[in-house]
Amino acid sequence: MPANILVLDDEKNYLLILESILEDEGYGVTALSDPEMGLAYLEESEVDIILTDMKMPKLTGQDVLERCKKAYPHIPVLIMTAFGSIEAAVEAMRIGAFDYITKPFANEEMLLSVSKAVQYAATQRENIRLKREILDRFGKGNIIARGKGMQQVMDMVDRAAPSRSTVLILGESGTGKELVARAIHASSPRRDEPFITVNCMALSPGVLESELFGHEKGSFTGATAMRKGRFEMANKGTLFLDEIGELTPELQVKLLRVLQEHQIERVGGTDTFDVDIRIVAATNKNLQEAVTRGEFREDLFYRLNVVSIFLPPLRERREDIPLLAAHFLDKYTKENQVEITGFTGAAMDYLTAYEWPGNVRQLENVVERCTVLARTEVIDADDLPPEIKDEEAQFKSAVDLLPSQLNLAETMDKIEGALVRRALVKSDFVQVKAADMLGLSKSNLQYKLKKYDLMGRAK
Ligand SMILES: Nc1ncnc2c1ncn2[C@@H]1O[C@H](COP(=O)(O)OP(=O)(O)OP(=O)(O)O)[C@@H](O)[C@H]1O
Ligand SMILES: [Mg+2]
Incomplete structure (x- = not known):
């Protein structure tokens, strides 16, 4: 498909010349002398680039440019200015024109600008397509959430996504914590900014620190060049801190500072940088218990636990x-x-x-x-x-999965309760069917339903 170029110029002669030169090059051209019609055309057609004259009655090229920047930021706009009006050209570039062409122009020069803009538009479009594809892949649409447990999780994702609040995702290994973290990012206003992951368990504490904060050249043996850390890379976007329960006490303090002050310093550096990051953290540990044992800072726990999402085991x-x-x-x-x-x-x-x-x-x-x-x-x-x-x-x-307590009666009760619940679910809460599965009489089942507080759900 040839690129579609919208040409706007109130001088009919120029319009005809541009149309024929561009068509000769194989472009699709829509040439209009009325810029307002041009804007209307943009609303209903796929335009790749815009070539507009600066001085026109009704709307100037600058007006067209400003409106396009708002409504179609991915379409490059080329501005044509009369020879000598360099200020207008400078102003157009300042507000985001892709390039300017002075009239009268040499055909080759004009065509070169046009071809650069067309190429730029194509890459932009490809980038947008790829980004959409990635967002689709990591968006909520890919999370299976049929039962009530996961519905609640998805509801939390919806409610947490719009804000910058830190989210703590809890759940056993393999329950989908990373998937949920990505979905939060993909549904948040930061979706077009980076999503950066750091696994706090995979790296030794020293390496993790410079991975997170970056380092200045020469800050330690082997630091032969300045390196940006993941905090900086995630700026404006989301940083996913996986296995947060593994963070050493030293790094816990440093992370707390970032959360409080929204500033970082590279390892071996003295400058501070402001960062605007949304933190999503995950762990399969019981952090609350780790706090009680003194292994995880309580103040950091509360900072992280602003919104917490628990992923139930399968x-x-x-x-x-x-x-x-x-x-x-x-x-x-x-x-x-x-x-x-x-x-x-x-x-x-x-x-x-x-x-x-x-x-x-x-x-x-x-x-x-x-x-x-x-x-x-x-x-x-x-x-x-x-x-x-x-x-x-x-x-x-x-x-093996049972808690380590060994009291037989208590443990057996828990197991019995769980089996009765499972039979109920499997029988769609029909008591006769559940009793049959469990090999119990109906009255015996009812006794157990009362005992395990399951009466409300059974039919
Ligand atoms: N609800 C779901 N719907 C579809 N796929 C899922 C769902 N939950 C998890 N998965 C898939 O299961 C795999 C494990 O999920 P994920 O890596 O997010 O788990 P995790 O909780 O981060 O695990 P770990 O604690 O081991 O890091 C992934 O391939 C993920 O795409
Ligand atoms: Mg994970």
Whole structure:
């Protein structure tokens, strides 16, 4: 598709000349002598660049430029000024013209400016397209949130996104903390600015400090050049601090200062820089407990915990499992170019009953493995990895996951309560069905529903 150029000039002669030169070069040209019609045309057509005369009745080139900067900031505007009116050209450049052309012009010069602007417009458009694609990939649309637990999470994402408040995301490994952090950024006014991730566990404390704050040249052996830190890189955007529970006491103090003062200093430097950053932090640790044990600063905890979002473990939102499995099946059949249409009922039963100690990430891995290894068009129980079906192992992993207290009666009560709840969910809260699954009489089930405070939900 040739680039579409909008040419505005009240002098009909110039308009005709420009139109024919540009068309000869293969451009699509819309030549109008009335700038207001030009603005109307912009509203309904795809224009790549604008070439406008400065002096026109009704609207000047400067007016056109100013309006375009607001409404179509990605369209480059070239301004034509009469020979000698250099101030006008300077002013046009100041308010953001892409270039200016003085009349009368040499054709080659004019064409060079035009071709630069067309190229610039194409790169801009490609960048916008890529950014949209990335935002789509990390946006809320990609998060499966069917059950109430995840609906609450998404509601928090919506409410937290518009502000600059620090968000603390809590949840076991593999529950989707990073996904939620990206969704917060993608739904926030900062979405076009950088999203920078730092994993506080992956780096040794010294390296982490210079990674976060950057360093000046010569600040330590090996610092052969100045380096910007992630705080600076994230300026105006969002900084995602993953595994925040691993931060050393020294770095906790430094982070607290950034949160309080919105300023940083590079390692070995004396200048302070203002930074405008939204911090989203995540951890699979119980930070509150770490505070009680004196391992995590209480003041920092409160600074981080302005808004907290808890991602429930997958075993507590089993209603999401079928949709998640389908989502990953779609992803990996496309990636591996295989035709698998779904899961058999038996396979899905195993998937929904499993404890998923590795949460969504583990489910994703299992589905990926199945798409590679499945022998038929539908994934059956036989195609699932043994740990999913091994009841003995399931019990063991479930027991491993229990809190370390060993009081038998209390523990058994908790397990019993959880199983009764699960049977209720699986039976759509129909008591007779739940009783049947559990092998209990109806009256016995009702006794247990009362005992575990589940009466309200059962039908
Ligand atoms: N609700 C969801 N919908 C779709 N995909 C999800 C969902 N939750 C998690 N995932 C996927 O599961 C994988 C693990 O998620 P993520 O990396 O965000 O977890 P995490 O909590 O940060 O884990 P860790 O604590 O191990 O770093 C990712 O591939 C992510 O895309
Ligand atoms: Mg993570």
